[in-house]
Amino acid sequence: MSVTLKDVAHAARVSISTASRALTGTGLTSERTQQRLTRIARELGYRPNPIARGLKTGQSRLVALLVHNLTNASFQVMAEVVQARLKALGYQMLLCIGGDDPKQESDTLTTLVDHRIDGLIVVPTGKNGPQLKALAKDVPIVCLVRRDDATDLETVLADxxxxxxxxxxxxxxxxxxxxxxxxxxxxxxxxxxxxxxxxxxxxxxxxxxxxxxxxxxxxxxxxxxxxxxxxxxxxxxxxxxxxxxxxxxxxxxxxxxxxxxxxxxxxxxxxxxxxxxxxxxxxxxxxxxxGARDLANLAVDRLLQRMDAKGNGNDGVREYRVGARLIKRDSCRQIDPASKPKPSIPKSKSSAAKSSAVKPAKV
Amino acid sequence: MSVTLKDVAHAARVSISTASRALTGTGLTSERTQQRLTRIARELGYRPNPIARGLKTGQSRLVALLVHNLTNASFQVMAEVVQARLKALGYQMLLCIGGDDPKQESDTLTTLVDHRIDGLIVVPTGKNGPQLKALAKDVPIVCLVRRDDATDLETVLADxxxxxxxxxxxxxxxxxxxxxxxxxxxxxxxxxxxxxxxxxxxxxxxxxxxxxxxxxxxxxxxxxxxxxxxxxxxxxxxxxxxxxxxxxxxxxxxxxxxxxxxxxxxxxxxxxxxxxxxxxxxxxxxxxxxGARDLANLAVDRLLQRMDAKGNGNDGVREYRVGARLIKRDSCRQIDPASKPKPSIPKSKSSAAKSSAVKPAKV
DNA sequence: TAGCTTTTTGCAATCGTTTGCAGTCTATCG
DNA sequence: CGATAGACTGCAAACGATTGCAAAAAGCTA
The missing domain is CATH 3.40.50.2300 (Response regulator)
Structure with missing residues (x-):
């Protein structure tokens, strides 16, 4: 159906392995063939098949985000942020909706690891600690917004x-x-x-x-x-x-x-x-x-780091807190306990409110 | 890492092919071995590897939904509906956010087919007709909410x-x-x-x-x-x-x-x-x-049918309309045709209206 | 029991990649 | 000029499943 590596190799009159090496840039090919092959691949419109690649490498370039629902505004922006970040890195986001229901969460989790996802960001229900813990052996996992007390998973929390x-x-x-x-x-x-x-x-x-x-x-x-x-x-x-x-x-x-x-x-x-x-x-x-946006970003950061670290990410920090900040608008007014004056709208001097910062917390 | 078909076959002292047939229920195995193998598979905790399977069958059990954003309430319920329906059928939903931007849409589309998705429901920007048309040859596609005039894709529209x-x-x-x-x-x-x-x-x-x-x-x-x-x-x-x-x-x-x-x-x-x-x-x-809910459901129905039909879904109908309906609440009132509509300088006499008297009269 | 059909099973190829190993080529040096 | 290191390249075996084909086993008839 679509152009395979074989086609490219054939067109370039080299073996499949050479083609593979040239295109993945494993460095074991001469500069010249490498360029030639990239050109030919482009001309032919070759796009590597992630499934075949995944079979060999054990990776899927799929990262899952498991949230409770999409009506919650925070989850919306988180989903958008995660999707955008991941896409930029060549991953696809698998968005799953667990409805804050342990059974559903559990089911979804198993399907996800079946699909050999490369990473998982999850808002845990808190009722599937053991399962999560077990999965964490196979897949990098980061918890978001909620902690699952039964695990020692890395967790990104709002403060x-x-x-x-x-x-x-x-x-x-x-x-x-x-x-x-x-x-x-x-x-x-x-x-x-x-x-x-x-x-x-x-x-x-x-x-x-x-x-x-x-x-x-x-x-x-x-x-x-x-x-x-x-x-x-x-x-x-x-x-x-x-x-x-x-x-x-x-x-x-x-x-x-x-x-x-x-x-x-x-x-x-x-x-x-x-x-x-x-x-x-x-x-x-x-x-x-x-700070939903910051939360999502930090979660992605952490996940990526774990995915790179390949297991030895035990660098102590297990919990991150993303600072909250006050956004003053018009629904709160100054009270003068002495008299009953005209309402005065507080001026929003929002610069002072930007106390948001990301700081690691100790376990 | 995980249990493979080989392990199961070995444990049952049969060949891999027999194991495969027994577990996928291709019907070419005796009742007895089939039962025995399902049992053993369960005991060993065997879960088929969709990647390997996909490589052979060309399917991924992945269906993508491409929408503009998640802040739109309609897209939210659609995403939830689609996810729920697909999950029940053993598919995973890939939710992608295109931001109503042709460039992004185009990029996403190619990554999706790379991933060999089994189907696609898309809210088209309308600017990538040719690409969609080309993809439709490889993957069943259903358009949702918007039509892409450059294609003759099956489309589910609100009325x-x-x-x-x-x-x-x-x-x-x-x-x-x-x-x-x-x-x-x-x-x-x-x-x-x-x-x-x-x-x-x-x-x-x-x-x-x-x-x-x-x-x-x-x-x-x-x-x-x-x-x-x-x-x-x-x-x-x-x-x-x-x-x-x-x-x-x-x-x-x-x-x-x-x-x-x-x-x-x-x-x-x-x-x-x-x-x-x-x-x-x-x-x-x-x-x-x-009728966002109905729209999503119908889109899924259509997509599934196409996915089953395997190409010969040219049954004429190309456009489906989901009826709209009126939900009367309290924001419209009967007008007395006798009296003239009162223009300017409206008094705020509604008991139910926004009660706050204070408005920063900006603009 | 022989001969035939029907079911059940196993072998091996295949999907599109990656990758260890061995072989080939080039260039460099004595 | 020949040997040899080093840089490239190709062969072939994986990865974990599915599946056509042929062989083996079982069932049936006479």
């Missing part, structure tokens, strides 16, 4: 404690003392870590932690709605809500809208992770950016 | 003429006579077809087409903003806007919000294609659903 801390502190600096928190499930790393960052910021400001102000729930809009209702129904409702679970944002907005609560006048709102429409929403929604 | 017609008629039935249209680029199928559906509905209702009410632009929020401004600045502004280009929705909403225009009281708004947050938005946004 959720810091992000939540940053966000909470921002609200405190604006004068808020009663800050509601809507956060994800507490059996996930991110859920726990965001809560802890929130708590730390409060403690640092000598604000007593009030459990009635904290609502932990699932990663769904519904959680935001019930959470918001609960918080707003309190006898002393919060003056700001930090939605540390971006799937919940929609729910919160619906409730504030239903109740005709003006943002940021009546309530300040700060969210976690960006969404394309946050900027376009009125008021534009301030966020803590978890 | 945009009907969808636009449906939406426009809905607005007309609500009593609107001046209906603004914000639509995509007129050099794309969807852009043209949606315009034509709009025009047909108008004609059918004996409403003269007014070109000042039509704004065609790029697939970006900015287009929505400029379009909305243009329409609302008219001396006789429309009483309803049909945003037939869902990337533009954000821009339109920003403008209505900036100008304190209440939806649906002051202006009815109808959009094309669903977004997760449309339902949660206040007011919930009515849409014409293009």
């Amino acid at each position: 959720d404690p810091q992000g939540a801390y940053l966000g909470t502190r921002h609200l405190i600096e604006l004068g808020h003392r009663r800050i509601g928190l809507i956060v994800g499930r507490q059996d996930t790393t991110s859920g726990r870590e965001r809560l802890s960052g929130y708590v730390r910021a409060l403690r640092e400001a000598d604000i007593a932690k009030d459990d009635t102000l904290i609502h932990a729930g699932h990663f769904e809009p519904e959680t935001g709605a019930t959470g918001a209702r609960k918080l707003l129904d309190l006898s002393r409702p919060p003056s700001a809500i930090f939605v540390a679970n971006h799937e919940a944002t929609l729910g919160v907005l619906r409730v504030t809208s239903e109740r005709n609560i003006a943002i940021p006048d009546d309530l300040s709102l700060l969210c976690y992770e960006d969404m394309p429409w946050f900027e376009w929403h009125r008021p534009a929604i301030s966020i803590v950016d978890n | 945009d003429p009907q969808g636009a017609y449906l939406g426009t008629r809905h607005l007309i039935e609500l009593g609107h006579r001046r209906i603004g249209l914000i639509v995509g680029r007129q050099d794309t199928t969807s852009g043209r077809e949606r315009l034509s559906g709009y025009v047909r509905a108008l004609r059918e209702a004996d409403i003269a087409k007014d070109d000042t009410l039509i704004h065609a632009g790029h697939f970006e929020p900015e287009t929505g903003a400029t379009g909305a401004r243009k329409l609302l600045d008219l001396s006789r502004p429309p009483s309803a806007i049909f945003v037939a280009n869902h990337e533009a929705t954000l821009g339109v909403l920003r403008v209505t919000s900036e100008r304190n225009i209440a939806i649906p009281d002051d202006l009815s708004l109808l959009c094309y294609e669903d977004m997760p947050w449309f339902e949660w938005h206040r007011p919930a946004i009515s849409i014409v659903d293009n």
Whole structure:
């Protein structure tokens, strides 16, 4: 069907092996034949067959990315970043969707290694530790966003404690003392870590932690709605809500809208992770950016390094944290505890907010 | 490294060929050996190597989906649907992102056929017709959402003429006579077809087409903003806007919000294609659903059929249309034909409208 | 039991590459 | 001028499966 190495060799009147060496540039061929063959190959439109090559070399030039879904904005940009990076290096990305379901994850993992993928970036459910660990012997693996505690795989994480801390502190600096928190499930790393960052910021400001102000729930809009209702129904409702679970944002907005609560006048709102429409929403929604782009890039970096290292990548560092940063928009306002003044939009001096940096963390 | 067919055959004391036949179920083996071999294979944890198999059979069990991006909600659900369907059939999906850029599309296409994909579903840019046509000789291809006029490839399209017609008629039935249209680029199928559906509905209702009410632009929020401004600045502004280009929705909403225009009281708004947050938005946004899910499913159906047919799929039908449907929510209101449409200086009296009084009145 | 058909099995080639080994050629040096 | 090192090249065996063909085994009839 298509042009094979044999054809090229034949056209150039050399043996297949010479052709192979010349084209792969193994250096064992004379400059002249090498050039001649590259030319002929080009003329004939020869494109090496990765399958045949893979059979011999055991590589596939395929790298898989396994995420939970594609509706999550973070996963979208991660997928785009990973795909772009890999393509530039001649790899193809295999995007798989695991739905945060251990069974599906497990199935997908086995198919992937069957296909002899050269590398894997995975957002683990956390329930397939042993399998992942076993696979890691055959294939370089990097975990993304979530850690699988049952493994010691290299992991690239958002700095959720810091992000939540940053966000909470921002609200405190604006004068808020009663800050509601809507956060994800507490059996996930991110859920726990965001809560802890929130708590730390409060403690640092000598604000007593009030459990009635904290609502932990699932990663769904519904959680935001019930959470918001609960918080707003309190006898002393919060003056700001930090939605540390971006799937919940929609729910919160619906409730504030239903109740005709003006943002940021009546309530300040700060969210976690960006969404394309946050900027376009009125008021534009301030966020803590978890750095999805950086996360993906770092994950690719790590993976590539492992793929090159060929096994001896045990250089100690097992966990990387990508710094979060605050993006101030218009949904949080300064509070003056003394009077009830006109709302003032905080000016965005975003240069100060760029605290993002990539730093390795110790195990 | 892993268990090969040879190992299985050896363990069962049969030849490799027998093992192969027994496991692939070619039917040329006795029931008994077949069972015995499947058992042994299972015990040994044998998993066939798709690369080796592919080399011989010329198949890869890989099917590619090439879309423009992942931020578009339709592409997201399509990707999820395709992945799910294919996985169930033992295929892996290769998701590629072409950015609606002919050069990238072209590059990706060649890498894909290099990888000997078994099939391809592509949202074509429309600029690589010849290449697609050539590839179609080697690989079953189905076009999705957009047609590439330079080819005669099987194509699964949304019924945009009907969808636009449906939406426009809905607005007309609500009593609107001046209906603004914000639509995509007129050099794309969807852009043209949606315009034509709009025009047909108008004609059918004996409403003269007014070109000042039509704004065609790029697939970006900015287009929505400029379009909305243009329409609302008219001396006789429309009483309803049909945003037939869902990337533009954000821009339109920003403008209505900036100008304190209440939806649906002051202006009815109808959009094309669903977004997760449309339902949660206040007011919930009515849409014409293009049936992304159905589109993807049909595309997969067609592709599979072609892949089975092995070349003789010339059964005449070259184009499939998936019906659109109207989803009524709260952003369109009935107009009293007696009273004149109220133009300029709209008061914000909608209880459900964006409540924040403070807007940085930029622009 | 012989002779025939039908099933089941094994041998070996093949897919398109890569690569160890051995052979050929060129050039250099004594 | 002949020997020899060094640079190129080609042969052939892999990689792990599938598959046509022929041989062996089994089943059947008479």
